[in-house]
Amino acid sequence: MIKFDRFVLSNGLKVLVHQDNSTPMAVVNVLYDVGARDEDASRTGFAHLFEHLMFGGSVNIPVYDEPLQVAGGENNAYTTNDLTNYYCQLPAENLETAFWLESDRMLSLAFSDKSLDVQRKVVSEEFKEHYLNKPYGDAWMHMRELVYTQHPYRWMTIGRELSHIENARLEDVKRFFFKHYTPVNAILVVAGNVYTDHVRHLAEKWFGDIPPGIKYTRNLPPEPEQTRDRRKTVEAAVPLDAFYKTWHMCSRTDDRYYAVDLITDMLGGGASSRLYQRLVKEKQLFSNIDCYHFGSLDPGMVVVEGKLVKGVSIEAAETAVEEELEQIKQHPVDERELEKVKNKTESIMAFEDMSVMNRAGSLAFYELLGDAQEMNTELEKYRKVTAVEIQEECRRLFRTGNSNTLYYLAGKESSTQQTQTK
Amino acid sequence: MSQTILNRKQPPRIKDAVEFELQLKACDVYTLDNGVQVWAINAGAEEVIQVEWVFYAGNSYEEKDGIAAAASFLIKNGTSLKTAFEVNETFDYYGAYLNRNCYNETANLVFHGLTKHLESLMPMVQELLTDARFPEEELAIYQQNMKQRLAVNLKKCDVVANRLIDEYLYGKAHPYGKNHTVETYDGLDIQSIREFYSRYYQQGHVKIFVAGYLPSNLYEILNRYFGQLPFRATPEAEPQHPRTPATPKKQRVINDANGVQGAIRLARPFINRHHPDFQGAQVLNTLLGGFFGSRLMDNIREDKGYTYGIYSFLQNHLQDSAWVVSTEAGREVCEATIREVYLEMKKLREGTIPEDELMMVKNYLIGTILGDLDGPFQIIGRWKNLVLNGLTKSYFEESVRTIKQISGKELTELANRYLVEEDFYELVVV
Numbered sequence: 148m149i150k151f152d153r154f155v156l157s158n159g160l161k162v163l164v165h166q167d168n169s170t171p172m173a174v175v176n177v178l179y180d181v182g183a184r185d186e187d188a189s190r191t192g193f194a195h196l197f198e199h200l201m202f203g204g205s206v207n208i209p210v211y212d213e214p215l216q217v218a219g220g221e222n223n224a225y226t227t228n229d230l231t232n233y234y235c236q237l238p239a240e241n242l243e244t245a246f247w248l249e250s251d252r253m254l255s256l257a258f259s260d261k262s263l264d265v266q267r268k269v270v271s272e273e274f275k276e277h278y279l280n281k282p283y284g285d286a287w288m289h290m291r292e293l294v295y296t297q298h299p300y301r302w303m304t305i306g307r308e309l310s311h312i313e314n315a316r317l318e319d320v321k322r323f324f325f326k327h328y329t330p331v332n333a334i335l336v337v338a339g340n341v342y343t344d345h346v347r348h349l350a351e352k353w354f355g356d357i358p359p360g361i362k363y364t365r366n367l368p369p370e371p372e373q374t375r376d377r378r379k380t381v382e383a384a385v386p387l388d389a390f391y392k393t394w395h396m397c398s399r400t401d402d403r404y405y406a407v408d409l410i411t412d413m414l415g416g417g418a419s420s421r422l423y424q425r426l427v428k429e430k431q432l433f434s435n436i437d438c439y440h441f442g443s444l445d446p447g448m449v450v451v452e453g454k455l456v457k458g459v460s461i462e463a464a465e466t467a468v469e470e471e472l473e474q475i476k477q478h479p480v481d482e483r484e485l486e487k488v489k490n491k492t493e494s495i496m497a498f499e500d501m502s503v504m505n506r507a508g509s510l511a512f513y514e515l516l517g518d519a520q521e522m523n524t525e526l527e528k529y530r531k532v533t534a535v536e537i538q539e540e541c542r543r544l545f546r547t548g549n550s551n552t553l554y555y556l557a558g559k560e561s562s563t564q565q566t567q568t569k
Numbered sequence: 570m571s572q573t574i575l576n577r578k579q580p581p582r583i584k585d586a587v588e589f590e591l592q593l594k595a596c597d598v599y600t601l602d603n604g605v606q607v608w609a610i611n612a613g614a615e616e617v618i619q620v621e622w623v624f625y626a627g628n629s630y631e632e633k634d635g636i637a638a639a640a641s642f643l644i645k646n647g648t649s650l651k652t653a654f655e656v657n658e659t660f661d662y663y664g665a666y667l668n669r670n671c672y673n674e675t676a677n678l679v680f681h682g683l684t685k686h687l688e689s690l691m692p693m694v695q696e697l698l699t700d701a702r703f704p705e706e707e708l709a710i711y712q713q714n715m716k717q718r719l720a721v722n723l724k725k726c727d728v729v730a731n732r733l734i735d736e737y738l739y740g741k742a743h744p745y746g747k748n749h750t751v752e753t754y755d756g757l758d759i760q761s762i763r764e765f766y767s768r769y770y771q772q773g774h775v776k777i778f779v780a781g782y783l784p785s786n787l788y789e790i791l792n793r794y795f796g797q798l799p800f801r802a803t804p805e806a807e808p809q810h811p812r813t814p815a816t817p818k819k820q821r822v823i824n825d826a827n828g829v830q831g832a833i834r835l836a837r838p839f840i841n842r843h844h845p846d847f848q849g850a851q852v853l854n855t856l857l858g859g860f861f862g863s864r865l866m867d868n869i870r871e872d873k874g875y876t877y878g879i880y881s882f883l884q885n886h887l888q889d890s891a892w893v894v895s896t897e898a899g900r901e902v903c904e905a906t907i908r909e910v911y912l913e914m915k916k917l918r919e920g921t922i923p924e925d926e927l928m929m930v931k932n933y934l935i936g937t938i939l940g941d942l943d944g945p946f947q948i949i950g951r952w953k954n955l956v957l958n959g960l961t962k963s964y965f966e967e968s969v970r971t972i973k974q975i976s977g978k979e980l981t982e983l984a985n986r987y988l989v990e991e992d993f994y995e996l997v998v999v
Binding site: 167169170171172206207208212213214216217218219220221236237238240241243244246247250251254264265266267268269270271272273275276279280281282283352353356384385386387416417418419424427428431434435454456457483486487490491492493494495497498500501502503 | 575577578580581582583584585586589613614615616617645653654657658660661662663664665681682683710713714717718720721723724725726825827828829830860861862870871872873874875876877897898899925928929930932933935936937939940943944946
């Protein structure tokens with residue numbers, strides 16, 4: 148049970164306080180309700196580039212990192228398709244330093260040309276390191292474009308192409324900042340060796356006079372229901388054929404989410420999972436195989452991906468995957484298997500909650516979903532899922548017409564591709 | 570509330586992190602009936618537990634390449650009573666994990682799970698340590714899948730660079746410098762693996778490290794399942810492996826003609842933890858490239874934008890070590906990056922280290938240790954590091970003292986001793 152206090156400043160900033168006096172540290176977590184899905188299709192990668200710029204100095208403080216390090220703190224941030232999250236941890240005695248730094252960059256950035264210029268290059272190198280210069284690094288770029296025809300999940304957080312980042316201008320940066328980085332669009336969580344009254348005082352003092360901004364209303368084109376299976380084949384200079392298949396799933400806030408999460412664990416969560424046991428160990432068609440999902444806030448994807456054993460035809464591998472899915476659609480899972488994946492979920496949650504930093508991040512995330520209190524009822528929701536619901540959900544997920552398949556084949560060319568719709 | 574206008578240019582007062590008292594929480598030490606030692610940290614609010622068995626069964630002990638790693642991987646893949654699937658299912662059913670890793674001197678098994686399930690699962694771990702079967706067909710799958718994984722990894726410039734720099738530093742015959750190849754996997758045989766298991770696991774030397782929310786009968790559980798087994802009282806003497814470093818020191822490798830980045834590694838042989846310079850060098854390393862505010866990051870990422878990240882570190886080996894600078898940079902700026910790294914080393918040798926920069930590094934380091942002493946797994950990790958390196962708690966206290974007290978002048982001396990361009994191997998893999 149994670150306890151917390153909650154209050155809202157007059158400018159709309161939500162503040163959550165989670166007290167844990169067993170640690171000497173404090174964590175300050177600021178979540179902004181903006182992610183790559185909120186980008187313009189011609190300026191992708193912007194939310195993430197922007198995250199980098201948040202460290203390039205704010206209106207009154209030339210650099211963010213240095214004073215934090217002087218106070219014995221460290222920090223980082225991440226951007227997803229849905230949200231952007233900043234967090235720092237420092238000795239609790241120096242908590243106010245974090246308030247000073249975080250509030251100033253919510254007030255306004257320095258908007259320096261130098262910072263933009265350097266971070267464009269840094270992000271370009273990040274793009275190359277993770278997506279261009281790695282075997283299979285661009286697989287998800289292909290897959291996202293196949294799966295989403297309308298919704299901005301079409302592109303990765305890093306962006307659709309390097310040129311979008313290279314062409315970012317300071318005016319774009321400013322517009323983005325004043326639209327999204329405002330108190331009404333943010334959630335502040337303070338956790339660790341802290342007291343609510345003190346946090347309230349610091350929050351009023353440092354964040355209280357920041358103009359509220361305008362609540363951003365998200366109006367994204369929903370992805371139309373897919374009715375025909377789509378497939379794509381890519382050939383690249385990789386050593387092994389790889390198989391990727393996805394199915395549209397419900398959103399993170401849907402009641403059916405819990406069944407989907409458990410299904411992916413039964414299929415691909417670890418060494419006793421169905422796909423691993425049947426296709427890696429018994430049939431030896433894949434050298435590795437995983438099943439997981441993107442628990443995104445708008446409807447996401449369930450994924451099966453794996454690398455094929457050399458000599459196995461990708462069609463045969465796909466057929467074998469389909470047979471396993473047919474099994475789980477046709478025969479209800481037994482209680483023991485269901486219990487197994489529920490136990491795993493319970494265990495993962497307990498391990499995640501060990502660190503104050505994780506607890507702070509989770510509180511912010513659940514508050515974004517609607518109510519941080521939901522964090523404490525999550526396990527119960529998993530416990531309630533029945534074998535019947537699992538079967539119904541499998542039939543819904545793995546239905547004809549709902550899938551997208553990517554064959555990523557070992558070829559000589561560095562990148563040729565063909566697309567076909569079946 | 571006061572009505573005075575907030576001066577946002579004025580930083581809040583801070584307590585300098587160097588003023589914090591850092592205490593490494595005391596560890597309980599038990600000895601089981603057979604002499605096996607257990608180190609235990611009871612802490613944390615969540616009802617979870619970690620148990621780690623550290624065997625002296627790393628690749629330093631193998632007579633044929635790849636045997637130690639194969640034994641470590643396959644130990645979980647079947648006993649005379651259970652198939653690999655049944656073993657995995659046993660842990661998975663309780664939401665628990667049993668991972669295994671093979672290092673140079675040691676190889677471990679690490680259990681993570683909810684404390685309430687500990688007692689149900691220890692018999693399974695005992696079975697693996699007494700009765701692993703190493704089926705032929707499991708080895709065949711392992712060989713096939715590891716070769717496939719290797720083929721993918723060898724396409725990555727960073728992986729190739731990590732392999733090569735260790736070969737240059739230690740030589741291919743040294744445990745720290747050898748890398749698995751297709752031939753390594755093809756050469757594996759079940760007999761050697763079983764013999765290795767028998768000698769270094771069943772009858773080997775083990776140390777046990779436990780942390781988390783501990784049950785009151787922990788000692789009794791461990792003693793029942795691990796205190797009666799025929800382990801050795803001390804590790805076997807480690808075979809000697811002389812270093813055979815490579816010449817020349819400067820290497821450029823093209824792994825992918827179309828690559829858009831190069832993996833850069835600059836590395837010099839270095840002393841181990843027992844040398845009096847080691848702790849000071851860790852402070853100097855932090856300043857050079859050990860954290861986000863380091864000189865390398867500041868110059869090469871935050872000023873020039875050549876890379877997404879650049880770090881330096883001291884390798885964490887028990888015997889010899891190395892001081893390494895590591896980054897992936899744009900292909901066309903690799904040589905410029907290397908020049909800047911040497912320039913930063915030169916500045917550390919020839920310039921004075923500003924007081925405020927030194928204070929920032931010290932505060933950062935103390936703050937990090939303070940945060941790191943927080944969780945039970947982190948605390949036991951520090952204890953394990955001390956125990957395996959043959960050090961005591963006073964080493965931890967000494968390292969905190971070094972961070973708090975070391976002067977800029979002492980760091981400059983260390984830079985002149987160790988950050989010397991000619992001593993570094995230099996590698997770029999595109």
